[in-house]
Amino acid sequence: MKRIIGLMSGTSADGVDAAVVDVWGKGLSTRFRMIAFESVPYPKRTRQLILSLLNARGISVAEISQLNFLIGHLFAEAVLRCCRRHHITLKSVDLIGSHGQTVYHQSVPSFFGGRALASTLQLGEGAVIAERTGIATISDFRVRDVAAGGTGAPLVPYVDYLLLRSPSKNRVALNVGGIANLTSIPRNCRLAELRAFDTGPGNMMMDAAVAIRSRGKLKFDRHGALASRGRVIPSALEWLLTHPFYRRRPPKAAGREQFGIEYTEAALRQMRFARVEDVLATLLDLTARTVLAAIKKYAVPSGPIDELIVSGGGARNRFLMQRLQFLLPETRVMNSSELGIDPDAKEAIAFAILANETWHQDPANVPSVTGARHPVILGKITPA
Amino acid sequence: MKRIIGLMSGTSADGVDAAVVDVWGKGLSTRFRMIAFESVPYPKRTRQLILSLLNARGISVAEISQLNFLIGHLFAEAVLRCCRRHHITLKSVDLIGSHGQTVYHQSVPSFFGGRALASTLQLGEGAVIAERTGIATISDFRVRDVAAGGTGAPLVPYVDYLLLRSPSKNRVALNVGGIANLTSIPRNCRLAELRAFDTGPGNMMMDAAVAIRSRGKLKFDRHGALASRGRVIPSALEWLLTHPFYRRRPPKAAGREQFGIEYTEAALRQMRFARVEDVLATLLDLTARTVLAAIKKYAVPSGPIDELIVSGGGARNRFLMQRLQFLLPETRVMNSSELGIDPDAKEAIAFAILANETWHQDPANVPSVTGARHPVILGKITPA
Numbered sequence: 056m057k058r059i060i061g062l063m064s065g066t067s068a069d070g071v072d073a074a075v076v077d078v079w080g081k082g083l084s085t086r087f088r089m090i091a092f093e094s095v096p097y098p099k100r101t102r103q104l105i106l107s108l109l110n111a112r113g114i115s116v117a118e119i120s121q122l123n124f125l126i127g128h129l130f131a132e133a134v135l136r137c138c139r140r141h142h143i144t145l146k147s148v149d150l151i152g153s154h155g156q157t158v159y160h161q162s163v164p165s166f167f168g169g170r171a172l173a174s175t176l177q178l179g180e181g182a183v184i185a186e187r188t189g190i191a192t193i194s195d196f197r198v199r200d201v202a203a204g205g206t207g208a209p210l211v212p213y214v215d216y217l218l219l220r221s222p223s224k225n226r227v228a229l230n231v232g233g234i235a236n237l238t239s240i241p242r243n244c245r246l247a248e249l250r251a252f253d254t255g256p257g258n259m260m261m262d263a264a265v266a267i268r269s270r271g272k273l274k275f276d277r278h279g280a281l282a283s284r285g286r287v288i289p290s291a292l293e294w295l296l297t298h299p300f301y302r303r304r305p306p307k308a309a310g311r312e313q314f315g316i317e318y319t320e321a322a323l324r325q326m327r328f329a330r331v332e333d334v335l336a337t338l339l340d341l342t343a344r345t346v347l348a349a350i351k352k353y354a355v356p357s358g359p360i361d362e363l364i365v366s367g368g369g370a371r372n373r374f375l376m377q378r379l380q381f382l383l384p385e386t387r388v389m390n391s392s393e394l395g396i397d398p399d400a401k402e403a404i405a406f407a408i409l410a411n412e413t414w415h416q417d418p419a420n421v422p423s424v425t426g427a428r429h430p431v432i433l434g435k436i437t438p439a
Numbered sequence: 440m441k442r443i444i445g446l447m448s449g450t451s452a453d454g455v456d457a458a459v460v461d462v463w464g465k466g467l468s469t470r471f472r473m474i475a476f477e478s479v480p481y482p483k484r485t486r487q488l489i490l491s492l493l494n495a496r497g498i499s500v501a502e503i504s505q506l507n508f509l510i511g512h513l514f515a516e517a518v519l520r521c522c523r524r525h526h527i528t529l530k531s532v533d534l535i536g537s538h539g540q541t542v543y544h545q546s547v548p549s550f551f552g553g554r555a556l557a558s559t560l561q562l563g564e565g566a567v568i569a570e571r572t573g574i575a576t577i578s579d580f581r582v583r584d585v586a587a588g589g590t591g592a593p594l595v596p597y598v599d600y601l602l603l604r605s606p607s608k609n610r611v612a613l614n615v616g617g618i619a620n621l622t623s624i625p626r627n628c629r630l631a632e633l634r635a636f637d638t639g640p641g642n643m644m645m646d647a648a649v650a651i652r653s654r655g656k657l658k659f660d661r662h663g664a665l666a667s668r669g670r671v672i673p674s675a676l677e678w679l680l681t682h683p684f685y686r687r688r689p690p691k692a693a694g695r696e697q698f699g700i701e702y703t704e705a706a707l708r709q710m711r712f713a714r715v716e717d718v719l720a721t722l723l724d725l726t727a728r729t730v731l732a733a734i735k736k737y738a739v740p741s742g743p744i745d746e747l748i749v750s751g752g753g754a755r756n757r758f759l760m761q762r763l764q765f766l767l768p769e770t771r772v773m774n775s776s777e778l779g780i781d782p783d784a785k786e787a788i789a790f791a792i793l794a795n796e797t798w799h800q801d802p803a804n805v806p807s808v809t810g811a812r813h814p815v816i817l818g819k820i821t822p823a
Contacts, residue, residue, distance in 0.1 A: 113497025176504035
């Protein structure tokens, strides 16, 4: 058994998720148990600093260098805090797998210094994490896949394969964060049969709409309570479904560029006179329907889905879960916790398990998903 | 035996030095043989790009990310070229130790994001080097020492200790690059007895002066030929020796900030009416005398120096070597090649040997030199 801490910070740069995971075995024989989980927000001014640096066109090399060390300290402190709170000694931890904070990701090569280059950059210095915790740290998981011609993302599908592949069931893992993404895992599949891609907005537009309509009083529609009292507005839904992203073939990735504030404001203009309940019902239906369409079109060509395993904040949206179940009557729609995967901790757990694979020198990218030329071992190892 | 390639690029960002080194053992039992060496200049526009990005106050995160990958490709190509030219198969190489290109180094903590932070940043993505060569790559040697409260530099003294420590001789290793630095290695010393610091200008002011006086026709005074035909100008030498750097106690580091073009121009104004030969004789004497003074004051308090082992471009300056020998009559002034260390390849060799230490999980910083709180294993390992 290895005790591994997975660290994750998403593109919204809210803070650090830390999951302490006991891992047995490796590859398809991986078994795990989560011991502790903490979500440690960045200090407010640090978050502002990160966001302002990311959005600024001009930044000094000094700021990038210092930010790399600063984020390293914040990640290390998330480890220290999580272990202290849950009475876990640092000595009992064998390894840290740290995703870091993505500050740049460009998987389509662009011209730079006389050649076509793709690149990705995660900050959060691994040496700072290893130094402050005394624990060997694996960081920079995405760079090698990009160096091998891949998109460097998504990386979680490999973990879905290890944890959710079933000899008898066709499964789809659905993560509903700001963006919704899925991994299709046909029964008994080989790694190369995985499909994984973004389906469109997850909570992003719902969160933005409720914040705008409540003038910032509400940050999200808890459990989908508002949406459950509303009615879908057919004309608005029709307008929303014309977004070209849904027609694109996978692999495909979405973000704020497609479904952020600006697009949500445009959508709200389509529903100018509607009650907020109806707006949310419509946006929730958009998420559910685009997931459904993606599954039907691209998931498991060979048969019906037996289980849809939902994680991310959206798994706590009861009305969304109901809606998905209604749209997929032959499928069991379930929270990932039923399979022992805390839906909020899933990504942090995934980086603990990816670190375990790296430690065993096993490749853990999925070339059929990222487009890499071949399997590669992910990450860089900073010794304890 | 391990075959290791050391990769180095200095602050002048001229290009990549690649040394292929066969290494036996580790620690004080390290033995090595250099098999091949190549100095591969950066393409002209790449160098301009690097320098312009470094000097620019405003750079985008995208440019830093792409530059990290671009420099990784250039380092990888230096490996490929060196191996091809010298008929070394990539398969025969076990490991790469890559210093990368320093783009920021601030070892004195400054206030950032609400805390005092030191940081250092080397670019040249290790995952790109590992991917393109198929060889496990150790990179980012300086970050861990900085994370442990050290200055992150110099790192070569540890290698001087491994290769030059003698049971019977007091030795000083002197590297004369743009800046001159030395490592004092008393006979039979422990690691904690090492002293290492910059002594002042090496070739930097001589190179700048000859370039200015020849209007760019000459880049340096080959073998010190011009200086050997000149006479020291006492008033100018006196003025030069008033620079406060020489009075500071070690540890201390110098750079272009102290002894670059601007200071050289000020020095040339002191010697306005002098022949170029006399100017160079004076500047060469400055280098030699400040090395001498540093040795007398700070090197080996317990006795005379038996051997001064010179490397770097300055080792090829015959007149400088003569001058050092004249000033140190009791010491044998020798080229490092006499001890099997190619003076031009020394730093690249050093990073091969540091990679070997990391591979064996041995700490390789020198806390008495960098000020780190404790010994640490250097670098990050990207698997093959």
